[in-house]
Amino acid sequence: MVPPPRHAHPAHPHPRPGPPPRRPHGPARHHLRLRPPDRRPLPPLRHPHPPRPARIRLPPHAPPHPAALRPQRRRDRTRHRHPRDHTGVLEDLFAYFHHLTATRRAHPTTDLASQIANARIDGHLLDDNTAASYYILIATAGHDTTTSTIAGGLEALIRHPEQLRRLRDDPALLPSAVEEMIRWVSPVKAFMRTAAADTQVRGVPIGKGESVLLSYPSANRDEDVFGEPFRFDAGREPNRHLAFGFGVHYCLGAALARMEAVALFGELLPRLASIELDGEPAWTATTFVGGLKRLPVRYSLT
Numbered sequence: 606m607v608p609p610p611r612h613a614h615p616a617h618p619h620p621r622p623g624p625p626p627r628r629p630h631g632p633a634r635h636h637l638r639l640r641p642p643d644r645r646p647l648p649p650l651r652h653p654h655p656p657r658p659a660r661i662r663l664p665p666h667a668p669p670h671p672a673a674l675r676p677q678r679r680r681d682r683t684r685h686r687h688p689r690d691h692t693g694v695l696e697d698l699f700a701y702f703h704h705l706t707a708t709r710r711a712h713p714t715t716d717l718a719s720q721i722a723n724a725r726i727d728g729h730l731l732d733d734n735t736a737a738s739y740y741i742l743i744a745t746a747g748h749d750t751t752t753s754t755i756a757g758g759l760e761a762l763i764r765h766p767e768q769l770r771r772l773r774d775d776p777a778l779l780p781s782a783v784e785e786m787i788r789w790v791s792p793v794k795a796f797m798r799t800a801a802a803d804t805q806v807r808g809v810p811i812g813k814g815e816s817v818l819l820s821y822p823s824a825n826r827d828e829d830v831f832g833e834p835f836r837f838d839a840g841r842e843p844n845r846h847l848a849f850g851f852g853v854h855y856c857l858g859a860a861l862a863r864m865e866a867v868a869l870f871g872e873l874l875p876r877l878a879s880i881e882l883d884g885e886p887a888w889t890a891t892t893f894v895g896g897l898k899r900l901p902v903r904y905s906l907t
């Protein structure tokens with residue numbers, strides 16, 4: 606749909622495996638190594654902290670843009686969530702990164718921001734908005750996606766105790782269960798594409814230049830692909846979900862996201878004696894990326 610880069614290969618959702626081939630119970634599933642688990646007892650959770658948004662560390666030594674020097678105003682804007690305020694926050698963010706691009710072009714360092722600012726495609730530097738989009742993508746893509754998957758996955762296990770039992774009885778199911786959590790939560794809700802040519806998607810004509818919304822949660826509950834798509838099945842096989850996208854823009858962090866969730870649940874589940882909801886969960890209001898922002902639980906450890 607978007608003009609494919611030169612290295613593009615035809616992408617077709619679902620029929621071929623969406624995620625790269627998986628070996629659910631094979632030994633070499635996760636190549637990244639974690640440090641040995643910390644077995645010290647967890648501190649008691651006496652005063653649960655209110656949820657805090659992910660903190661993003663911006664590149665050091667970036668001269669602050671005036672727009673970046675209004676933390677109080679920025680916080681207020683985020684809290685009130687008026688669409689116009691969101692636009693203002695985005696403007697601030699882009700202004701910050703435009704300034705970063707200019708600075709790194711004038712004085713390149715060895716950091717990633719300098720790589721982006723000075724990258725060339727066909728001999729041309731990236732335009733300001735494209736460069737800013739790269740910074741923002743790198744700074745944000747791995748935060749809400751993974752945390753939403755983990756929180757939503759835990760909620761699914763609480764609401765489906767038979768699946769939690771099944772997973773505890775057979776820990777080898779964990780990679781499949783994590784895959785199902787990713788399908789279930791689908792933390793990226795949508796992206797847009799613009800048709801580069803007249804085409805059809807499952808018989809629906811799409812004209813050149815038309816916008817198309819890719820709804821990941823909808824694709825991941827497609828009855829033609831998944832048996833009982835509205836059932837959380839910790840052992841679902843196959844699980845050709847599209848939560849990480851498909852084709853040339855397939856998620857760069859998919860392996861890391863899977864590994865994080867496997868690591869967390871691999872440590873948590875053997876130590877969990879009981880867990881239940883302790884109030885109503887709350888969700889982020891989003892049309893883009895998100896999931897649970899509050900998941901009150903009562904639990905005990907073995």
Ligand code: HEM
Binds near residue numbers: 742792
């Ligand atoms: C469960 C967790 C995650 C989900 C569901 C997810 C989902 C996605 C989706 C749907 C896309 C867009 C695909 C497209 O446009 O066709 C994407 C792209 C991307 N993701 Fe993720 N993501 C996750 C975690 C991560 C993590 C942990 C990182 C990095 C640390 C990351 C980095 C990226 C990057 C850099 C891209 C852009 C790739 C490109 O345009 O070539 N993601 N992800």
